[in-house]
Amino acid sequence: MSFHNDSSSIASQRICFYGAGSMAEAIARGILSQELVPSKQISMINRSNKERQQELHLLYGVQTAMQGKTNEQYLQEADIIFLAMKPKDAVSALRELKPLLRPSQLIISVIAGLSIVGIQKLLGSDMAIVRTMPNTSSTIGLGVTGISYSDSVTEQQRFMTEMMFDSTGIYVVIEESMQDAITSITGSGPAYIYYMMEIMMKGAQKAGFTSEQAEQLVTQTVLGAATMVQQTKEQPAALRRKVSSPNGTTQAAIETMSAHGLEGALLAGIERCAERAAEIGRSIEEDI
Known part of the structure; x- marks a missing residue:
């Protein structure tokens, strides 16, 4: 020691x-x-x-x-x-x-x-x-x-x-x-990723995989994606473009998610999280 x-x-x-x-x-x-x-x-x-x-x-x-x-x-x-x-x-x-x-x-x-x-x-x-x-x-x-x-x-x-x-x-x-801002990004952030994983696992099961397979496939995919950003030092947007061939499968998926408001939903959630952190802070201050 x-x-x-x-x-x-x-x-x-x-x-x-x-x-x-x-x-x-x-x-x-x-x-x-x-x-x-x-x-x-x-x-x-x-x-x-x-x-x-x-x-x-x-x-x-x-x-x-x-x-x-x-x-x-x-x-x-x-x-x-x-x-x-x-x-x-x-x-x-x-x-x-x-x-x-x-x-x-x-x-x-x-x-x-x-x-x-x-x-x-x-x-x-x-x-x-x-x-x-x-x-x-x-x-x-x-x-x-x-x-x-x-x-x-x-x-x-x-x-x-x-x-x-x-x-x-x-x-x-x-x-x-x-x-309050860091609460909305890193404090609550793991739950946003878990929520996306839940949805991806649902999609995998809908496509015919067992729940065990769905869990394994999605977990490794998320781990691999985060590790790629960390190890390659490339921006997520750049890595996303590399996976998205013109008129290919990924582009079709991303365009559909975008049309359904994924970006707006995530940004609104992050903003609401920070607001809620401030509200909780104020209620604790009132007790003092």
Whole structure:
């Protein structure tokens, strides 16, 4: 193992995940798979689900309330605290968290819709706060995360944040005003692709393939298409033109989809997603 344990390095940090759902697990798994921090320095806490605590300890060697310290102790000792609770529990949980904190701690939120100002109101304006929007593909190390920083975050804290999110896929540092937009592209984006895959699988079954064949054919087609864009560095439009011979089958399909409004439907969906993210954000702010 390659931990460089001087006080300025990430390897010396104690990390506490407040919330132990799939996103917290994905980030912890990334940190551990890249050997950024030893497992004994990572704690994961939830309200009372003992089976989940036991499962996480056995899978990753992380500390939970079953290993002898209280949730409060883990939170007080941590250098970095991930806020990974459900949005509906966030406001009350953060109010309870405030008295346990000290100004040197780094707070990283993965709570959709909760603004930096909102977190500062709940925890104190001097805290270093990072707002992030990871997507579900982070659970297999192919995620995309949008990261926004409060003014109090130090260079070293930025560096550590980016190392951690690099371990779950790729990240992009954005102005906080772009968080709703990134939600509409990468946050919800995997579901748009799944929806298209569902429809393509229906088409395959309609054409006579079994459901197993349909799934295999469509999954490999989508994987191949994304990988082609990634590896050839060509624009999707250019790759599409290469597949579309004049008056050929692909051109016929694309023209028909276009005539049925595919582009308009997708763009309208993306726009509505960003609007909805803003609405959810406003309703959380009202609770504060």
